[in-house]
């Protein structure tokens with residue numbers, strides 16, 4: 001893979017078709033991860049992008065929400081993944097949600113993209129002064145647990161989350177240690193292009 005082929009970018013209207021295609025693939029696969037976005041992206045896409053960008057700077061946050069930055073992983077104009085970094089934790093996020101969330105479209109899984117995104121989010125968290133990153137996943141989510149494991153996650157606890165309606169595993173990742181290094185491409189190049 002060429003270095004320029006993989007980009008981590010903030011939500012933008014210019015990726016409207018590509019992002020709708022991304023969400024449609026989750027939807028077609030019956031994957032609940034981004035199903036809630038389907039109506040929104042098929043409706044007013046500009047408002048959707050504005051909402052995400054506002055949330056990154058703490059504007060128009062629903063009550064109880066913390067600022068959160070969203071990034072899309074793009075390869076050759078195709079959105080292959082999406083991830084988010086919450087800038088701080090609430091009691092609710094400590095139980096379920098954590099600092100980071102990520103999803104990779106079904107046809108692009110097992111290529112290292114989620115690992116790349118989680119590493120990039122750890123680096124961004126460190127840049128914001130966060131020393132430990134909390135990542136959670138459902139106890140049955142073997143794929144997400146594998147990603148967290150690859151990024152140096154240490155299991156802290158496992159218990160039922162009423163908000164999620166399932167058992168949640170909570171992992172801490174040391175953001176200032178070796179896992180807080182800048183993200184590398186799953187194929188050896190392509191640094192995080194956002195420059196943040």
Ligand SMILES: CC(C)(COP(=O)(O)OP(=O)(O)OC[C@H]1O[C@@H](n2cnc3c(N)ncnc32)[C@H](O)[C@@H]1OP(=O)(O)O)[C@@H](O)C(=O)NCCC(=O)NCCS
Pocket residue numbers: 031033100101102103104105108109110111112113114115116136137141142143144145146147150
């Ligand atoms: C979880 C998810 C993001 C993983 O994305 P991915 O890009 O396929 O993950 P990676 O390629 O970085 O995988 C890293 C490691 O995790 C493990 N892993 C990933 N998918 C796996 C699977 N289906 N079964 C078992 N292990 C898996 C493997 O150890 C893998 O390393 P390997 O390929 O070298 O063996 C993806 O499956 C997804 O989008 N799922 C739905 C959304 C979700 O659950 N998000 C996480 C909660 S916020």
